[in-house]
């Protein structure tokens with residue numbers, strides 16, 4: 406069982422905006438919902454957890470290891486699916502994932518090939534592996550993003566508004582995939598969709614103006630949201 410602990414995290418940007426204020430959270434395996442309106446500080450918190458920025462103060466540990474200072478450990482143990490992946494190169498899904506695996510440090514060629522094919526299979530894109538990712542539908546791209554986030558076998562993945570712009574069927578398919586993966590690892594789902602958090606996440610937190618204003622099981626307080 407993995408344990409991710411955030412203690413008294415603070416982050417103020419250069420412009421004086423206090424984006425994260427005294428955030429303390431305990432997460433273990435399964436899906437954790439992060440709810441809050443635009444500007445609440447969700448992205449700032451996620452960037453801080455994945456190591457894209459450092460908190461001004463506070464500690465973050467994964468299974469007892471300080472991930473603020475140990476940036477190599479962070480790179481191995483955390484996967485991130487950003488809201489906007491950007492522009493995809495004109496190479497096949499297989500080649501792209503294989504390349505990203507190399508960047509992630511999976512050096513052994515046979516092991517890498519095995520991992521890439523297993524991940525494409527896991528996200529149901531195996532039969533589409535020869536196609537270029539920019540030709541994929543929105544749902545396929547998001548599933549590809551999950552395969553990318555899972556490279557190197559991380560213990561935590563963070564997904565930012567993953568179902569924005571997906572039709573209901575693709576959204577369901579994507580959410581089922583997340584639930585399945587979440588059995589063995591920590592998944593942080595940042596979203597403004599209360600419904601998704603209610604259906605998918607055993608635990609959640611609500612952020613508002615940089616602070617966690619509520620946390621616990623969705624059933625305890627979601628009716629008031």
Ligand code: ADP
Pocket residue numbers: 418419420422423424441442443444445446447448449450
């Ligand atoms: P959310 O993801 O919940 O919409 P953000 O973390 O993006 O919230 O933003 C929290 C606050 O921090 C907002 O007021 C936003 O304008 C500000 N902010 C976010 N990123 C930066 C930045 N790089 N520099 C300055 N202010 C920022």
Ligand code: ADP
Pocket residue numbers: 497499500518522534535
């Ligand atoms: P090498 O990398 O030595 O050229 P590989 O057999 O690993 O030889 O792959 C050659 C190319 O064939 C890859 O770059 C890739 O485009 C494609 N390829 C190989 N195996 C697969 C596979 N299982 N699924 C999809 N494409 C593959």
